[in-house]
Amino acid sequence: MxxxxxxxxxxxxxxxxxxxxxxxxxxxxxxxxxxxxxxxxxxxxxxxxxxxxxxxxxxxxxxxxxxxxxxxxxxxxxxxxxxxxxxxxxxxxxxxxxxxxxxxxxxxxxxxxxxxxxxxxxxxxAGKPSPAPAAPRTTSTPQLPAQPHRDSKNTAPNGRSCYPIEGLSPYQNNWTIKARVTQKSDIRKWSNQRGEGRLFNVTLMDETGEIRATGFNQAVDELFDKFEEGKVYYVSKARVNLAKKKFSTVNNDYELSLERTTEVEPCLETTDVPTIKYSFVKLDQLQDVAKDATCDVIGVVKEVSDLSEITTKTTNRTMKKRELTLVDDTGFSVRVTLWGNTAENYNEEGNPVIAFKGAKVGDFGGRSLSMMMNSTMSVNPDNTEAFHLRGWFDDDGKTAQFASHTAGGSTGGGRGFDHNDERSLTEIKNAQLGMSDKVDYFSVRTTVMHIKDNNFAYPACRNPGCNKKVLENAPGEWRCEKCNVTHTSPDYRYMLQLAVADLHGQAWFQGFNDAGQVIFNMSANELMAMKEQGDDDGVLRAFARANYQAFNFNCRAKADTWNDETRVRYGILSVAPVDYVKEAELMRERLQSDWAA
Missing domain, CATH: 2.40.50.140 (Nucleic acid-binding proteins)
Incomplete structure (x- = not known):
């Protein structure tokens, strides 16, 4: 049609x-x-x-x-x-x-x-211009009073009715939108083969949607100071272009190009323009969010790191960074990295509730979050989720223990061993867990048959929450490029590959520090100390004690592609030795239940 x-x-x-x-x-x-x-x-x-x-x-x-x-x-x-x-x-x-x-x-x-x-x-x-277009007509959203007059609340100072953001396209002009600035970037410099320049961008939102607007060079001088985050403006005489999706996470097929002639006027009547809209992901569900995707999260700041500086490998520029540890009522915590002026200007006291919109999901050593240039951070926002978290943290959260999103999982919380969903290794493979787009989780009781003894641990930064690999520049000098600090000794952390088997099959599992401490019943520092002191017999005995032991594993299955070959990796989320007394009691209960009838 x-x-x-x-x-x-x-x-x-x-x-x-x-x-x-x-x-x-x-x-x-x-x-x-x-x-x-x-x-x-x-x-x-x-x-x-x-x-x-x-x-x-x-x-x-x-x-x-x-x-x-x-x-x-x-x-x-x-x-x-x-x-x-x-x-x-x-x-x-x-x-x-x-x-x-x-x-x-x-x-x-x-x-x-x-x-x-x-x-x-x-x-x-709309989207296919005619070969010889006539002079464009002004289109707008007619108001809905009984008589056809303009509603002053939705009429811009230039006399035009306000146009919905959702209706913008390159084939309308003479429009005016009434929108709230939900995000404003800093002025950034760029350079390429065609020259150098400056730019900034803002995200504008009304009740129908949101759109990204970018100003370059002279538009920066004219318009940067006119926009203020959180305030409402009438915007007109900007160019509507197709959105460059690789530079924006805003859900709109179009974006605005701000020009010197673009008109920006403050709006005092703001009650009909919504504030930032969120689609929050709970912290315990971050494992289900794809790497490099963006999401909205809200939580209470449990810890704040000192301001540090790193040098990027690609541009050799120095950048300021700060890390926050965010917690919520699911019992999980996550590390959120702030960059640039946001990191430098962070000076919140106590344990504020912070909402992040458009944070990027990373997966080094588990799930982490990082603010991007289009991300926004709202401290103590006026919404239901913030009020709930404030009350929860003040009552119970201050003394609670939290599971982190490390790849090795946490033995103290998070997803635990589920006896009702326990599977054999053959059932796991036949069900093709991990082959879909989503991460699959499973519980299995299996025996460790072999642990690779080469590279079973790596030297990590000693700063809390970092865990990045450090390099030895000289004896007694271990350098962390991420934190820009030097340690006299590293904090060794497990990085295990182990072959496991049950009565039905075998598989390779990957485990990190928390899993290794349970399996070896000692820290990676202790085991590495034996190796460095030449106690090869002690290292062999430690591996021998770990082999042929049965454990209850809770794991995640996820497909990984390398050199055009796709295979499923099984990562250990939590592990615990088999409690045979408890297992016997559970079996007795099952035999006395309807399951055995």
Whole structure:
């Protein structure tokens, strides 16, 4: 279908006609640009059967309008950009605004792009310009009062109605958006074969979505000081381009290019512009988030490292960094790295609640987080999650023990051995655990058959939470490039590869420091001291004691590709010696239960 199939003038008629006009029941054909939940902290895709009120943005190819779906239509799955017919509608007062309420709707066809009606009635999809376009017409979002006059709250100082961010595309101009600055970067310098320059970017958000805006060179001088994070502005006369996804994590197909002529004016009426929207991931679920993906997290700052400086290998530049240890009520902690001015200016006292938006997920030695240039950090935000964490930490969290996201797991918490989901090694392989996009977890009781005795430990930095490998520059001088410090001796940490077997099969497991301490019943420092002192017999005895011992393992399975070959790696999350008395009691309970009947 094309824009010619949409009912011309339908949006303006629905917005301005009397409440008893036949337009509400005449079956006008429109395009549904999006359907989203109303009043949520995060932009979750609405699910069928939900009781949330849903907002729909409708278009006739020329004008856009917000409307509300009646709750009886919540079960209807409306794809983005679908062509629909309104079979029944009405108008009602919602939050002091007269909104169109959609009572009946039919989905006629799916569409992959926004449709735009050409001024000369040559209908075409938005995104495919005509060979000889006529002078563009001003498009905007008509307001919804009973009489067709402008609502001052949604009218910019230039007299134009505010345009929704979600409706922006390269084929509209003369628009004005009313948006909140949710993120503002520092001024950064760049250089390449074509020369040098400066740039900055901001993320703008209204109730329909968000968009990234970037200013270069002269635009930096004109506009950088006009934007302030958290405030609302009217923005116009910027260029709309296709988004460069490798530079942005903002969920929008387009981005704005700020120019010297771009107009930015403060807005004092901000009640209808939402604050930052989050989609929080709990800290215990970070293992399920892919490496290099971005996510939103919130937690209480448990520890703060000193400000340090590192030199990057690629650019040979020095960068300031600081690490925070974040905890939440799942019993997990995670290390979050701040960079540059953010790290240098961090001076929060006590244990503040901090929300991070768009933090990058790393996986060296487990899961960690790092702020990027598009990430935002909000201290003690005004939302439900922050209030809950504040109360939890003040009551219980201060004295709680937390499991870290190290690759070796934590023997003191986190995912434990699950007797109800215990599997054999053959069952694990037959189920192809780890071969999907998600990480799979399993519990298995198995026996250690062999531990590789070469490179079973590595020298690590002694700073708490670092664990990076250090290099010996001279006797008694171990250098950590990450922390930019020198230690007189390293802190050795296990890095094990062990062959395990049960009655049904065998596999290779990988384990790190916490797992090694349980398996060897001694620290890596103790074992390395034997090796360095020439006590080869003591090292052999330690390995011999660990071999042929049974343990309860809780592991993660994840596919890894190297040289075009994909294989599954099994990483140990936690390990514990088999308690045969407890296992016997569990077996007796099973034999006396319905399971044995």
């Amino acid at each position: 094309s824009a010619a199939d949409l009912t011309p003038g339908a949006i303006m008629r629905l917005a301005t006609c009397p409440d008893d006009d036949e337009a509400f029941n005449s079956g006008v054909v429109l395009q549904a640009l999006s359907v989203k939940s109303i009043g949520k902290e995060s932009e979750n895709t609405p699910k069928p059967g939900t009781t949330d009120r849903l907002r729909i943005i409708l278009s006739d190819g020329e004008w856009f309008m917000q409307a509300m779906l009646a709750t009886q239509l919540n079960d209807l799955e409306i794809p983005k950009n679908a062509i629909v017919r309104l079979t029944r509608a009405s108008r009602n007062i919602v939050q002091n605004r007269r909104l169109v309420i959609v009572l009946g709707l039919e989905i006629l066809a799916k569409c992959t792009e926004k449709l735009k009606r050409d001024p000369n009635n040559a209908a075409q999809p």
